[in-house]
Amino acid sequence: MLPRRVLPGLRLSLGVTLLYLSIIVCLPLGALVWKAASLGPEAYWAIVSSPRAVASYRVTVLCALAATLVNLVFGLALAWVITRYRFPGRRLLDAVVDLPFALPTAVAGIALTSLFSANGWLGAPLADLGIKVAYTPLGIMVAMTFTSIPFVVRTVQPVLEDLDPAIEEAALSLGAGEARTFRSVVLPLLAPALLAGTSLSFARSLGEFGAVIFIAGNQPFSTEITSLLTFIRLEEFDYAAAAAIASVILLAAFVMLAVTNLLQARASRHLGAA
Amino acid sequence: MNRRAPVRVGEKPLARRLLIGFVLALSAVFILAPLAVIFGQAFSMGLGYFASTIAAPDTRHAILLTVLTALIAVPINTGFGIAAAWAVTKFDFPGRRLLVVLIEIPFSISPIVAGTAYLFVYGLQGLFGPALQDADIRILFALPGIVLASMFVTAPFVARELIPLMEAQGRSEEEAAVSLGANGWQVFRRVTLPNVKWALLYGVVLCNARVMGEFGAVSIVSGNIRGQTNTLPLQIELLYNDYNTVGAFAAASILTLLALVTLAVKVLLEARGAGRRSRPAAAQAPGVAAPRPEGLVP
Numbered sequence: 001m002l003p004r005r006v007l008p009g010l011r012l013s014l015g016v017t018l019l020y021l022s023i024i025v026c027l028p029l030g031a032l033v034w035k036a037a038s039l040g041p042e043a044y045w046a047i048v049s050s051p052r053a054v055a056s057y058r059v060t061v062l063c064a065l066a067a068t069l070v071n072l073v074f075g076l077a078l079a080w081v082i083t084r085y086r087f088p089g090r091r092l093l094d095a096v097v098d099l100p101f102a103l104p105t106a107v108a109g110i111a112l113t114s115l116f117s118a119n120g121w122l123g124a125p126l127a128d129l130g131i132k133v134a135y136t137p138l139g140i141m142v143a144m145t146f147t148s149i150p151f152v153v154r155t156v157q158p159v160l161e162d163l164d165p166a167i168e169e170a171a172l173s174l175g176a177g178e179a180r181t182f183r184s185v186v187l188p189l190l191a192p193a194l195l196a197g198t199s200l201s202f203a204r205s206l207g208e209f210g211a212v213i214f215i216a217g218n219q220p221f222s223t224e225i226t227s228l229l230t231f232i233r234l235e236e237f238d239y240a241a242a243a244a245i246a247s248v249i250l251l252a253a254f255v256m257l258a259v260t261n262l263l264q265a266r267a268s269r270h271l272g273a274a
Numbered sequence: 275m276n277r278r279a280p281v282r283v284g285e286k287p288l289a290r291r292l293l294i295g296f297v298l299a300l301s302a303v304f305i306l307a308p309l310a311v312i313f314g315q316a317f318s319m320g321l322g323y324f325a326s327t328i329a330a331p332d333t334r335h336a337i338l339l340t341v342l343t344a345l346i347a348v349p350i351n352t353g354f355g356i357a358a359a360w361a362v363t364k365f366d367f368p369g370r371r372l373l374v375v376l377i378e379i380p381f382s383i384s385p386i387v388a389g390t391a392y393l394f395v396y397g398l399q400g401l402f403g404p405a406l407q408d409a410d411i412r413i414l415f416a417l418p419g420i421v422l423a424s425m426f427v428t429a430p431f432v433a434r435e436l437i438p439l440m441e442a443q444g445r446s447e448e449e450a451a452v453s454l455g456a457n458g459w460q461v462f463r464r465v466t467l468p469n470v471k472w473a474l475l476y477g478v479v480l481c482n483a484r485v486m487g488e489f490g491a492v493s494i495v496s497g498n499i500r501g502q503t504n505t506l507p508l509q510i511e512l513l514y515n516d517y518n519t520v521g522a523f524a525a526a527s528i529l530t531l532l533a534l535v536t537l538a539v540k541v542l543l544e545a546r547g548a549g550r551r552s553r554p555a556a557a558q559a560p561g562v563a564a565p566r567p568e569g570l571v572p
C-alpha cells in the first residue's frame with residue numbers, strides 16, 4: 001500500500017506541470033517529428049544526405065570540436081586560476097565567466113564580428129599576420145568558443161574546490177614532480193568533471209545559431225552551419241526539408257543529452273566519493 | 275630561512291604567473307574585448323546620436339515588445355517552475371525521474387529546432403494552422419508565437435533552481451505545518467517560500483535574461499516584421515544588416531547592460547545561498563538532478 005500522502009496539492013501541481021510540458025514542449029517536438037516522418041524514408045534520406053546538408057554537418061561538427069578543445073584547455077586553466085590563486089580581480093573574473101550565458105547571442109555575434117573583421121581591433125592585427133577570422137570557419141569556431149566558455153569552468157570548479165590537498169602533498173612528498181603529480185594524480189580526479197563539461201560545451205556548440213551566423217559568412221559548403229541551413233529552407237518555404245534537417249539536429253541533441261547525463265552521473269558519483 | 279617545498283601543484287611563482295597571465299590574456303580577448311566593442315561602437319558617434327537611435331520608433335517598439343514578452347512569459351514560467359518543483363519534490367509517484375528529465379529537455383534543444391517545431395504546430399503547414407486561420411486567430415508572426423517560443427527555451431529555468439534545493443530540504447517542515455492545521459496555500463507561503471525565496475529569485479532573474487535575449491527561436495516564429503514583431507535582438511540583427519552599425523550596437527548595449535545587471539544580481543544571490551555552487555555536493559539529490567553548471571545554460 002502506498003503511504004498516505006500528507007501534503008496537499010499533488011493533483012494541482014502535477015496537473016499544471018504535465019499540461020505545460022505537453023503544450024509547450026511535447027506538442028511542438030511531436031509536430032516536428034510528425035512533419036519529418038510524413039516525408040517517407042526515401043525523400044527524407046535524400047534531403048538529409050544531400051551534399052549541401054552533409055557539408056553543413058561537417059562544418060558544424062568540426063568547428064564545434066575545435067571550439068570544445070579550446071574550451072577544454074581554457075576552461076580548465078580558468079577554473080584552476082580562480083580556485084587556486086588569490087590575485088586582484090579574481091572575484092570579478094569569477095563573475096564575468098558567466099557573461100557568455102548572460103549576453104544574448106545576437107549581441108555576442110555582432111560584437112565578435114566587429115572585433116574580428118578585417119578592420120576590427122583584433123581582426124586587423126591578425127589580418128597583417130595573414131589570418132582571416134571573420135567569414136571563415138575560424139570565425140565560427142571563435143563564436144562557438146565564446147558561447148560555451150562557462151561549461152567546463154563551472155563543472156570543474158566545484159571538484160577543484162573539494163580536492164583534498166593531502167592527495168597532492170602525498171604525491172609530491174613521495175618524490176613525484178609537479179608535472180607528474182598533475183598528470184597522474186590531479187588530472188584523473190578532474191577527468192569525470194572535465195568530460196562532463198566538455199560534452200555540454202560540445203552540445204551547445206552544435207546547436208549555436210545567433211552568435212555564429214553574423215561571423216560565419218554563411219557560404220554553402222564552406223561556412224554554412226546546419227542550423228542556418230534549416231533557417232534557409234524555411235525562408236524558401238521548403239518546409240519538408242526544414243523539418244528533415246531540424247530532425248537531424250534534434251536527434252544529435254538527444255544523443256548528446258544521453259551522453260552528458262551518463263557522464264554527469266559518473267562525475268557526481270566521483271564527487272560523492274572524493 | 276628554510277623554504278618549504280610547495281605542498282600543492284602549481285604553487286611556484288613562475289607557474290602561477292604564467293597561468294594567471296594566460297587566463298587573463300584569453301579572458302581579455304574573449305570576454306573583455308567583446309564588451310568593450312559593444313560600448314565603444316554604441317557611443318562612437320557621441321551620446322546624442324546614441325540617444326536618437328534608441329529613441330527611433332522601430333527600436334523603441336522593439337524594446338516595448340521585448341519587455342511585454344518578458345512580462346507575460348516570465349510569470350507563467352515561474353508558476354510552472356513552482357508547480358513542477360512542488361510535484362517532483364513533495365510527492366513520490368511513478369515516472370518522477372522521467373518528469374525531471376522532460377523538464378530539462380528544452381536546454382538541450384537548439385533554438386532553431388524549437389522555432390521550426392512551433393511552425394509545424396501553429397503555421398499554415400502545421401497541425402492547427404488551417405483551423406486557426408479559419409478562426410482568424412494569429413499565433414505565429416505575432417505576440418503569442420513570440421511568447422510561446424520564449425516559454426519553450428526558458429521552461430526549465432525556475433524549476434531547475436528549485437528542485438535540488440527543495441529536494442535537499444525534505445518534506446518534514448511542510449508536513450509539520452499541515453499537521454498543525456495549515457492549508458496548502460498557507461504551507462507554501464509561510465513554510466516553503468521563505469526557504470526557497472533566493473533560489474526562486476535566482477531562477478526568475480536568469481529566465482528573464484534569456485527571454486529578453488532569445489534570438490534563434492523567436493526569429494523563426496516572429497516573422498521579423500519591422501516595427502511590429504521585432505524584439506530587441508531581432509531589431510539588432512535588422513539594424514546590423516542595414517549597415518546601421520552604431521544603431522545596432524546602441525540597441526545591443528541595452529541588452530548588454532541587462533546582462534551585466536543579471537550577472538551582478540546573480541553574484542548577490544549566490545552570496546545568499548542561491549545557485550548550485552554554494553550548495554554542498556551532498557545536498558544534490560542523488561538520482562534526481564545530476565549536477566549541472568549553474569547559470570544561464572542554453
